[in-house]
Amino acid sequence: MDTVSEMYGGSSDDSLAIVILSYAQDESLKCMTNNAINTLNESCLPENTQIVVVESNRKTPPYQQENVKTVYLDPPFNFNKYMNYGISITQSKYVALCNNDLVFSKNWMVEIQKAFDENPDVYSISPACPDHHPKQGFPLDSGIYLGHRVWKEVAGWCLVFKREMLEITGYLDERFYFWFADDDYARTLEKYQVKHALLTSSHVRHLDKRTLKKQDDFKKFHLTFKSRAVYEQKWKGRTSLSVFLGGIYMYVDFFIYKYIRRKDVLEEDDDG
Numbered sequence: 001m002d003t004v005s006e007m008y009g010g011s012s013d014d015s016l017a018i019v020i021l022s023y024a025q026d027e028s029l030k031c032m033t034n035n036a037i038n039t040l041n042e043s044c045l046p047e048n049t050q051i052v053v054v055e056s057n058r059k060t061p062p063y064q065q066e067n068v069k070t071v072y073l074d075p076p077f078n079f080n081k082y083m084n085y086g087i088s089i090t091q092s093k094y095v096a097l098c099n100n101d102l103v104f105s106k107n108w109m110v111e112i113q114k115a116f117d118e119n120p121d122v123y124s125i126s127p128a129c130p131d132h133h134p135k136q137g138f139p140l141d142s143g144i145y146l147g148h149r150v151w152k153e154v155a156g157w158c159l160v161f162k163r164e165m166l167e168i169t170g171y172l173d174e175r176f177y178f179w180f181a182d183d184d185y186a187r188t189l190e191k192y193q194v195k196h197a198l199l200t201s202s203h204v205r206h207l208d209k210r211t212l213k214k215q216d217d218f219k220k221f222h223l224t225f226k227s228r229a230v231y232e233q234k235w236k237g238r239t240s241l242s243v244f245l246g247g248i249y250m251y252v253d254f255f256i257y258k259y260i261r262r263k264d265v266l267e268e269d270d271d272g
Contacts, residue, residue: 014113015048015093017163019086021079022100023056030060032101032207037065039104046094046109052086053100079181080172087171092163099157101207111202112160115144122146122195123165126155127202138200145198148190153198156182157206168192173234180227187235 018040024030033053040051051068056077062070071089073082083097094113112125128140136152138145147153159182169188176184189196232238 013048013093014046015091016046016050016096016109017087017090017092017094018049018051018096018098019083019090020051020053020098020100021056021082022053022060023077024060025057029100034063034065036098036100036102036104037063037068039102041066043104043106043108044110046113048092050090050092052090054082054086056082076177078174078177080176080184081174084171084174087163087166094160095163096158096160099206102158103205103207105203105205108202108204109160112199115197115199115202116162119144119195119197122197123168124159124161124189124194124196125199125202126153126160126196127158127204128198128200129155129157129206130203131208132206133198133200138198140200140203142200144200146195147198148186148196150182150186154182154186154196155198155206156185158204159185165194168194175230175234176227178227180231183231184234 020033020036022029022033024033033055037051037053049067051065053063053068053070055063055070055072056075058072062068071085073085086097087095094116096109108127112127115125116122122144128138130140132151132155134140138152145153150156169192172181173184173188186196188194
């Protein structure tokens with residue numbers, strides 16, 4: 001494995017901790033996590049790189065690749081809590097928070113470290129996804145874009161930041177256990193005027209919610225609702241009553257769709 005310092009002469013002290021969340025509930029998802037780890041190890045990383053995989057399936061054996069530590073945390077799943085644990089057990093200059101549905105290009109971290117060196121006032125960076133970002137108006141290799149917009153400059157599936165940023169923002173808010181974690185991250189950086197950028201010369205392909213697609217409709221809905229309520233209270237100033245009533249409406253609408261509208265659509269398709 002080539003190192004960042006060998007690729008462009010950066011400091012060998014620029015250590016990196018990579019935290020990956022995984023739920024290998026079947027063989028295909030286990031292979032996806034393994035592929036993310038393998039493409040990481042095939043890329044150019046700093047000499048002092050730690051990879052922590054937080055695995056939600058305790059029946060999955062520890063991952064065996066170089067520089068990888070597998071940890072198993074107690075349920076229920078909590079995205080930010082699991083990420084915070086990975087951050088807390090590592091020591092490094094940089095931290096990367098990653099989904100397991102990613103494919104890393106060879107120079108993804110080389111480009112990020114160069115960007116940090118050239119832009120010392122930037123504390124957080126997302127690499128560009130070749131499938132997603134060109135459609136959002138960010139051509140690959142077109143430069144660096146400052147901003148805090150989720151799914152644009154802020155790609156929640158891969159966030160790389162200077163560990164010292166946590167002295168400003170604090171750790172991740174563990175009330176966000178799945179969805180809206182990236183929204184909260186973006187709003188927190190914006191609140192504290194911490195600069196974030198999308199770096200289009202760093203390429204990491206996002207395979208887009210492969211683990212979530214394995215869950216049933218009710219679990220998907222449950223994973224999103226509570227986080228939405230917390231987000232609206234924290235950032236939009238909504239009262240608990242307002243959020244509660246909105247939640248009832250969402251639940252009713254969900255079940256109407258699942259058990260009535262969806263049935264009607266299927267019957268119309270059968271008639272056609």
